[in-house]
Structures are given as C-alpha cells and as structure tokens.
Amino acid sequence: MKTIAAISTAPGMAGVAVLRISGPAAGDVLRKLSGRLPKPRFAALSTLRHPVSTEPIDSALILWFPAPHSFTGEDVAELQVHGGRAVTAAVLRAVLDVEGVRPAEPGEFTRRAFENGKLDLAAVEGLADLIAAETEAQRRQAYAHYDGKIAAVGEGLRASLVNALALVEATIDFPDEDDVGASALADARRQVEDLDRQVLALLTDSGRGERIRDGLRIAIAGPPNAGKSTLLNTLAGRDVAIVSPLAGTTRDALEVHLDLDGVAFVLTDTAGLRAGADPIEREGIRRARSHIRAADLVLFLQSAEAEAVIDPDWDASQAVKVWHVQTQVDRFGSDMPSDTFFRHRISAIDGIGIRDLLADLARYGRDHAGGEPAVLVRERHRLVFNDLHQALTESLAVGDWARDTELVAENLRTGLIALGRATGRVDVEAVLDVVFSSFCIGK
Ligand SMILES: Nc1nc2c(ncn2[C@@H]2O[C@H](COP(=O)(O)OP(=O)(O)OP(=O)(O)O)[C@@H](O)[C@H]2O)c(=O)[nH]1
Ligand SMILES: [Mg+2]
Incomplete structure (x- = not known):
C-alpha cells in the first residue's frame, strides 16, 4: 500500500494549513523532514527541512498517529505549517520526495478510513x-450521521430482523416441535409487522432529510416586470440579478443560497x-416552468400596478405550493385596496413587507x-429502505408461514441484505465510487 499525502485545508492564505500523510512511509516522512518521530498524539514544534537538500522550509507543529489509532x-503524520501557498507547496514537494509517497486522490483518506473499518458508509456520507x-x-443533521445516528437506527432494525429470521429458521431446523414452531412463527410475524411499521414511518418522513441537506427550493415566478429580480437582490443583500424596466430582462434562472434561522x-x-416572446425568452420561460414544478414553494409575484390576475399561461396546479405576493406597493401609496388573495404585499424599494416575508x-x-x-x-438511503420495506411486505404477504417457511426466511434475508447496504456492510462496490467522488483532495 502506497503512502498518500495532501494538503487537507482549503487553498489560499491562512494562519495555518494542515498536511496529512497516511500509510507505511508516514513515519519516514516525519524522520526525514523533522529529524525525529515525536511522541504519539502529542504536538511537537519542529523545523521542517527538505529531505535531500536539508534546506529549512518552515517551522511546524508535527503530530504522529501510529496505526491503528488514526483517522x-x-x-x-500531520504537519501544521504556515498557511501560505508557497509554504504548503514547498512542504508538500518535500513530503512527496520521500520514497514511497504519492499525492492523494480526492476522498482517498476517507476511503482508507472506510476500508479499515474506521467509518461506515453512512458516516462517510x-x-x-x-x-x-x-x-x-x-450541520446538526450531518454530524448526527457522522456520529452514527443512521448506523444506530439501522443496527436496531437489523437486530430485530435477525431475531425474527432466527425464529423462522429455527422452525425450519426443528420441524417436529409443532407447538414451539407455531408460537415462534407468530412471534416472528409480530416482530416483522412492527419492523415494517418503523420502516414505513421513516420512508414517509416526506423527504425532510433531503430538504435539510439540499435546502428548500423556492422559485420566484410571475409576469415580466413584477419585480422578481429586484426581490431576489433584496433577499440576497447583493446585486445578483440584472434589474431593468424592460419586460423580459431575466432569461437564465439565477440561484441564491440563503440561511434563514439555520x-x-x-x-x-x-x-x-x-406569451409571444422571442425564442431565447421562450427558452427562459420553459426553464422557469420547470423550476416552478420542482420547487417546494413558489412565490408568485404580481405588481400592484398591474391588474391582479394570474398569468393565464401559467398552470398554478403544477406547483406544489404557491404564495401570491403583491409587489411594488409603494406605487399605490396609502389608498391601496385590501385584498386577501395576496399573502404578502411588499415593496423591494421601500422595504415594505420584506421583514414579514422573511x-x-x-x-x-x-x-x-x-x-x-x-x-x-x-436518495441512496431511500432506495435501501424501499427495498427493505418491499422485502418485509413480501414476507408478510405469505399467507401460511408454517407451510411456506422457507419463502418467508428468504424474504427476510433479502431485507437484511438491503439494510446492510445502508451502512456499507454488503454489496457496496457500486456505491463506493459515487460516495467518495463527492470529496475533495485531502479528505
Ligand atoms: N417602485 C418600485 N419599482 C420596482 C419595485 N420592484 C421592482 N421595481 C422596478 O420594476 C422594474 C422591473 O423589475 P425587475 O426586478 O427587473 O422585474 P422582473 O420581474 O425580474 O422582470 P423580468 O426579469 O423582465 O421578468 C424595474 O425597473 C425595477 O426597478 C418596487 O418595489 N417598487
Ligand atoms: Mg428579472
């Protein structure tokens, strides 16, 4: 196994940058660059020198984590050096000049942690x-997963499933003990029913986990000149989108990430x-519609000056949820007619209603x-739990467990395999590359 090395901190100027080295030559790197191996897991201040020219490069805090007690x-080995581009580049070059060390691929440290049983797949994600x-x-959700929350839930389900399967298999192995067999099967069936209820509850959590992870998608839509781009800029607090009095200014869909209360x-x-726009604008409108369909919530803006009608072209039923927002209310002054159709009335120019909208x-x-x-x-977790749910449903669909015991056991085993995929215990090769490719170098 080759030793890998990378700068683990983000590139650019910083007070400190961390280089990480993992593999059999990690100790060599420390000895060659700093002249010694520090006490395990204690920071030591040391001058780093190039292994061949012995020219000093930087003074660093060095750390040594002998196997197996490491990430x-x-x-x-970890080197905490000064966080400039030239420093980190020179130290990395020196590290790579040590025999047996090569640059790490993206996600390779984490992959090794996974392969050595330090993290399961859910923790890696x-x-x-x-x-x-x-x-x-x-952050809270990610940490719960890193910290083994999904593993713990999976482990709980797995333990009950193993238990139910053991009961079922016992009646196959000892077919003569009829009374025992019947009550064991009844027990097992109750456990599987209970298990399936838990799995279904997780599955019907309506994508909340994905929404936390990926963010709630809010589409700002409406007729031209309603003030959509102006609102986006106001909410973003910067000039993201071009605003102009010309109808049809925005063509590309522009995204802004916002953190509201975490x-x-x-x-x-x-x-x-x-209707009736030029071909480029029509493409923009097509994209607008697809964002409307994909959004969790649509803010449908209409100017207070325009007649309060929904664009006839727009099929409101395509959106999951719509809030109608009246815009540019500053133009109406105080004699603005009241209208319960609009959930919000705002002026991006005067700031009216923006705080309430937020x-x-x-x-x-x-x-x-x-x-x-x-x-x-x-999506991967959902697929795994769908497979599990299906296996459990199929086992419960078997009418006579005493007669078709083998079939029941087979279904329960399929469920176990599905569950194993959640934490990467079985059948993971196909998903590994997908999971690890999302990492950058040095992780
Ligand atoms: N008085 C007033 N003018 C506004 C307000 N919001 C937007 N405007 C003006 O309305 C015009 C259109 O604004 P935009 O934000 O470009 O409208 P849009 O909905 O993005 O328009 P398209 O991209 O063409 O679909 C610009 O001249 C803005 O300055 C507002 O709250 N009050
Ligand atoms: Mg616009």
Whole structure:
C-alpha cells in the first residue's frame, strides 16, 4: 500500500494549513523532514527541512498517529505549517520526495478510513455533508450521521430482523416441535409487522432529510416586470440579478443560497411568464416552468400596478405550493385596496413587507426542514429502505408461514441484505465510487 499525502485545508492564505500523510512511509516522512518521530498524539514544534537538500522550509507543529489509532487506521503524520501557498507547496514537494509517497486522490483518506473499518458508509456520507454544511440544520443533521445516528437506527432494525429470521429458521431446523414452531412463527410475524411499521414511518418522513441537506427550493415566478429580480437582490443583500424596466430582462434562472434561522434555502429567480416572446425568452420561460414544478414553494409575484390576475399561461396546479405576493406597493401609496388573495404585499424599494416575508419563510423552513435530524437524507438511503420495506411486505404477504417457511426466511434475508447496504456492510462496490467522488483532495 502506497503512502498518500495532501494538503487537507482549503487553498489560499491562512494562519495555518494542515498536511496529512497516511500509510507505511508516514513515519519516514516525519524522520526525514523533522529529524525525529515525536511522541504519539502529542504536538511537537519542529523545523521542517527538505529531505535531500536539508534546506529549512518552515517551522511546524508535527503530530504522529501510529496505526491503528488514526483517522485512516494507518500510520498518519500531520504537519501544521504556515498557511501560505508557497509554504504548503514547498512542504508538500518535500513530503512527496520521500520514497514511497504519492499525492492523494480526492476522498482517498476517507476511503482508507472506510476500508479499515474506521467509518461506515453512512458516516462517510455524514462527513461529506459535514464539510459541505452551510447552515446550522445541515450541520446538526450531518454530524448526527457522522456520529452514527443512521448506523444506530439501522443496527436496531437489523437486530430485530435477525431475531425474527432466527425464529423462522429455527422452525425450519426443528420441524417436529409443532407447538414451539407455531408460537415462534407468530412471534416472528409480530416482530416483522412492527419492523415494517418503523420502516414505513421513516420512508414517509416526506423527504425532510433531503430538504435539510439540499435546502428548500423556492422559485420566484410571475409576469415580466413584477419585480422578481429586484426581490431576489433584496433577499440576497447583493446585486445578483440584472434589474431593468424592460419586460423580459431575466432569461437564465439565477440561484441564491440563503440561511434563514439555520435552515438552508435555495431561491431561484426566473424569467417572467408571458406569451409571444422571442425564442431565447421562450427558452427562459420553459426553464422557469420547470423550476416552478420542482420547487417546494413558489412565490408568485404580481405588481400592484398591474391588474391582479394570474398569468393565464401559467398552470398554478403544477406547483406544489404557491404564495401570491403583491409587489411594488409603494406605487399605490396609502389608498391601496385590501385584498386577501395576496399573502404578502411588499415593496423591494421601500422595504415594505420584506421583514414579514422573511419571517414567514423562516417559519415555513422550520415547519418543513426543522426539528430533529432525519434518518434518511439521500436518495441512496431511500432506495435501501424501499427495498427493505418491499422485502418485509413480501414476507408478510405469505399467507401460511408454517407451510411456506422457507419463502418467508428468504424474504427476510433479502431485507437484511438491503439494510446492510445502508451502512456499507454488503454489496457496496457500486456505491463506493459515487460516495467518495463527492470529496475533495485531502479528505
Ligand atoms: N417602485 C418600485 N419599482 C420596482 C419595485 N420592484 C421592482 N421595481 C422596478 O420594476 C422594474 C422591473 O423589475 P425587475 O426586478 O427587473 O422585474 P422582473 O420581474 O425580474 O422582470 P423580468 O426579469 O423582465 O421578468 C424595474 O425597473 C425595477 O426597478 C418596487 O418595489 N417598487
Ligand atoms: Mg428579472
């Protein structure tokens, strides 16, 4: 096994940068660059020198984690150097000049940790999410997964399933003990029913985990000149989208990430909906419609100046949920007619109603992506639990467990295999590359 090395901190200027080295030559790297092997897991201050020229490069804190007590389970060395581009590049070059060391691939440290049993697959995914987390809800959920929450839930389900399967198999192995067999099968069936209820409850958690992870998708839609781009800029607090009095200014859908009370939102400004536009604008409108369909919530904007009608072209039924928002109310002054059709009335110019809109969005976020971290947070988890649910349903569909015991056992075994995929115990080769490819180098 080759030794791998990489800069683990983000590139650019920083007070400190960390280089990580993992594999059999990690100890060699420390000896050659710093002249010694420090006491395991104690930081030591040391001058790093190039292994061949012995020219000093930087003074660093060095750490030594002999196998198996390290992140990867291999010998690991960490160098905390000054965080400049030239320093980190020179130290990395020196490390790579040590025999047997090569640059790490993206996600390779974590992959080795997984292969050495330091992390299960759900924890690996949690780690990737933890690094990517932008909001508090994302961080909490990611940490719960990294920390073994999904593994613990999976382990619980697995233990009951193993138990039920053992009861079923016992009646196959000891077919003569009829009384015992009948009550064991009844027991097993009750356990499987209970298990299936739990699995179904997780599956019907309506994608909350994914919403926390990926952010709630809010589409800003409406006719041209309604003030969609102006609202996006106001909510983002910066000039993201071009605003102009010309109808049909926005063509490409523009995304802005927003953190409201710890919940992630992805706001999309879309092209104004209208008929008879030119081909480029029509493409923009097509994209707008697809964002409307994919959104968790649509803010449908209409200017207070325009007649309050929904764009006839727009099929409101395509959106999951719509809030009608009247815009540019500053143009109406105080004699603005009251109208309950609109959930919000705003002016991006005067700031009227913006705070209420934000508070309402934050409340929506808490309702749909708040609460405890979810167990299923990726499509992959959902597929695994769907397979498990299907296997359990099929076992319960067997009418006579005493007669078709072997078939029941087979279904339960299929369920176990599905569950094993959640934590990567079985049949994982296909998903490994997908999971690890989301990491960057040095993780
Ligand atoms: N008085 C007033 N003018 C506004 C307000 N919001 C937007 N406008 C003006 O309305 C015009 C259209 O605004 P945009 O934000 O570009 O409208 P849009 O809905 O993105 O339009 P398209 O991209 O063409 O679909 C611009 O001249 C804005 O300055 C507002 O709250 N008050
Ligand atoms: Mg626009």
